[in-house]
Amino acid sequence: MNIIVCVKQVPDTTDVKIDPKTGTLIREGVPSIVNPDDKHALEEALRMKEKFGGKVTVLSMGPPQAEDALRECSAMGADDMVLLCDRAFAGADTWATSYTLGEAAKKIGYDLIICGREAIDGDTAQIGPQMAEHLHLPQITYVKNVETDGNKIVCERALEDGYEKIEASLPALITVIADLNKPRYPSVRGIVEAYREKKVTVWNAKDICADGTCIGMEGSPTSVKRSFAPEPKGKGEVLKGSVKEMSKQLVVKLKDKNVLR
Amino acid sequence: MEFALTKEQEMVRKTAREFAEKEIAPIAADIDERAEFPAETVRKLGALGFMGMTVPKEWGGSGMDDISYAIAVEEVSRVCASHGVTMSVCNSLVCWPLMKFGTDAQKEKYLKPVASGKVLGCFGLTEPNAGTDAGSQATVARKEGDKYIINGSKVFITNASKSDVTILFAMTDKSKGTKGISTFVVDSNTPGYSIGSIEKKMGIRASIQTELVFQDMEVPAENLLGKEGQGFKIAMATLDGGRIGIAAQALGIAQAAYEESVKYAKQREQFGKPISSFQAIQWFISDMATEIDAARLLVYKAAFDKWKGRPYTTSAAMAKYFASDVAMKATRNAIQVHGGYGFTKDYAVERFYRDAKITEIYEGTTEVQKMVIAGDLLK
CATH class of the missing domain: 1.10.540.10 (Acyl-CoA dehydrogenase/oxidase, N-terminal domain)
Structure with missing residues (x-):
């Protein structure tokens, strides 16, 4: 069973700061990590490989330093690492990114593609579903449990008030949530192999035969108009006194703010 | 550099x-x-x-x-x-x-x-009367045909009761002094091998140290590690590397004490301000950070020497001597920063303080490290 796991290198914080002038993420001084959901995707892929054999390839699109995220995945047990790195990919929105990842996936070959639900720096949860559309694959999102016999998968798809049980034939694409499993730690030997023995395959736009109009800024139907950090909330106010007094004060304050008239 | x-x-x-x-x-x-x-x-x-x-x-x-x-x-x-x-x-x-x-x-x-x-494995060198004077081994290995008969006991052996493999030191020829000591690798399930009492300790309480007792324990001659009489050399060379591990342990304890102190000093308020705003506390913090950084450089330098195949006896001794001293100071002052709370088991610095002390003692006391360093410098 050949499995591709899509991973993203993200800043290690959910409290991302944005440069108010340029509207881009401030990455300086923020350590980079493998996106947490993607580690769950990798763990599931490794478990399937242990059961059915085959190969796990981790795939990422990003700047050269995204190699570190791939090597960490390799230290956890991934066999191959592919990094899509080209200036032509820059400025891609989720649609262009998912197209690019999809073209690379075609070149690698797969029975199953596993993505994390979403990245902590963008929170779109769009890459997986869009990749499935580009590749005309059945997709199951928000997977919290998965079983496979190597030919088909049966997944539990988490909903707010329960779950759906969905079956799909392979090849397919799933996006997974943290409830699915507990990712393993890299082993010491895995770290040695990832850094000394294994190579990251780096592909540019030409290598994956990408259509130039579908990648990067040009292939992106959306563009970011403005990024901003949310204004910090003002300090809360605690009213004091008896319930009656506090209610009175509250009404006055709400009237002041024109919430009540 | x-x-x-x-x-x-x-x-x-x-x-x-x-x-x-x-x-x-x-x-x-x-x-x-x-x-x-x-x-x-x-x-x-x-x-x-x-x-x-x-x-x-x-x-x-x-x-x-x-x-x-x-x-x-x-x-x-x-x-x-x-x-x-x-x-x-x-x-x-x-x-x-x-x-x-x-x-x-x-x-x-x-x-x-x-x-x-x-x-797991353990290292059986220390005896009731062979601590710093590790050469005074009372455990005896007598050769009989293709095996050795070992009698004696060891104390303070880390991992002992949890180990399958023991690196064991015993006297094969008393007349030769330290040159009469040999090393054996012993299966813990060998008849005659038994675990004595478990030490009750002040610190590193979740690690285990016990006595080992050997009564007419037969060990095949093929289990001799190195050559007969090479034991003391093997012990000393092994402890050179062990000191890097203990120095790293001390460094980790010191780092933990420092981090807890910074966290607490920012939270704890006295006189209407966080105590981190008082110079007395700031000095504790800056001393800890500076000394920990210096210890880290010594520890990594010793490890680097070992990795590169350079002599590391002295750098390892320096690293252990210094890092264990820093661990003691940092944990003591971490409790000072925490005040009365630091003296209670509700705060981790109490454990760090108890854990730090052993780093000045095992695998060569601070005084032994100084002897090693001086021995190298003045030879």
């Missing part, structure tokens, strides 16, 4: 830290309180390759460098010094002498299982 760690070393730090914080931190205070050996987390550390890090792959290890090893012990000890010493003993005191002096058959049978984390 380059002070940055390699990406590989950074990954080791990240992994060891993540493991320590997620798996060990939740149990650290409890296993200390109950003096309980943490078999499950030790097993997990072994499975990840943390018990034979620098052993080459063909012998069950990972072929990692010694700085990475020091970093791993530091990170684990930052959360729990008991796990730190368990690791240090397996890596430095068991795997290393087997790697360095073992035959291929000994490596296959004893090194592989320890290095790959399947079993």
Whole structure:
């Protein structure tokens, strides 16, 4: 069973700061990590490989330093690492990114593609579903449990008030949530192999035969108009006194703010 | 000169830290309180390759460098010094002498299982009357045909009751003094091998130290490690490396004390201000940070010397002497920063203080380290 796991290198914080002038993420001084959901995707892929054999390839699109995220995945047990790195990919929105990842996936070959639900720096949860559309694959999102016999998968798809049980034939694409499993730690030997023995395959736009109009800024139907950090909330106010007094004060304050008239 | 760690070393730090914080931190205070050996987390550390890090792959290890090893012990000890010493003993005191002096058959049978984390090992040198004077071995190995008959006892042996493999020192020829000591690698299930009483300790309470007793224990001659009479040399060479592990343990304890102090000083308010705004507290913090940084440089330097095949007896002694002293000071002052709360078991600095003391004692006391350093400088 050949499995591709899509991973993203993200800043290690959910409290991302944005440069108010340029509207881009401030990455300086923020350590980079493998996106947490993607580690769950990798763990599931490794478990399937242990059961059915085959190969796990981790795939990422990003700047050269995204190699570190791939090597960490390799230290956890991934066999191959592919990094899509080209200036032509820059400025891609989720649609262009998912197209690019999809073209690379075609070149690698797969029975199953596993993505994390979403990245902590963008929170779109769009890459997986869009990749499935580009590749005309059945997709199951928000997977919290998965079983496979190597030919088909049966997944539990988490909903707010329960779950759906969905079956799909392979090849397919799933996006997974943290409830699915507990990712393993890299082993010491895995770290040695990832850094000394294994190579990251780096592909540019030409290598994956990408259509130039579908990648990067040009292939992106959306563009970011403005990024901003949310204004910090003002300090809360605690009213004091008896319930009656506090209610009175509250009404006055709400009237002041024109919430009540 | 380059002070940055390699990406590989950074990954080791990240992994060891993540493991320590997620798996060990939740149990650290409890296993200390109950003096309980943490078999499950030790097993997990072994499975990840943390018990034979620098052993080459063909012998069950990972072929990692010694700085990475020091970093791993530091990170684990930052959360729990008991796990730190368990690791240090397996890596430095068991795997290393087997790697360095073992035959291929000994490596296959004893090194592989320890290095790959399947079993633990221990190092039997210290005796009731052979502490700093390790040459005064009363344990005797008498050769009879193709085997040795061993009688005697050991004390304070870390991991002993949890070990399958023992690196054991015994006198084979008393008339030759330290040159009459030999080293054996012994299966713990050998008839005549028994575990004595378990030590009750002030610190590193979740690691285990026991007596070992040998009564007419028959050990095959093929289990002699190195040559007859080479034992004292093997012990001293092994302890050189062990000191890097203990220095890294001390460093981790000091780092933990420092981090807890910074956190507490920012939270705790007195006279209407966080105590971090008072110079008295700031001086504690700056002293700790400066001394820890200096200790770290010495520890990594010693590990670097070992990895590069340079002489490291002196740099390892300096690292242990200095880092253990820093650990004592940092933990003592961390309690001072915490005031009365630091004296209670509600705050981890109390445990760090108790754990730090042993780093000045085992694998050569501070005074022995100074003797080693002076011996090298004045020769």
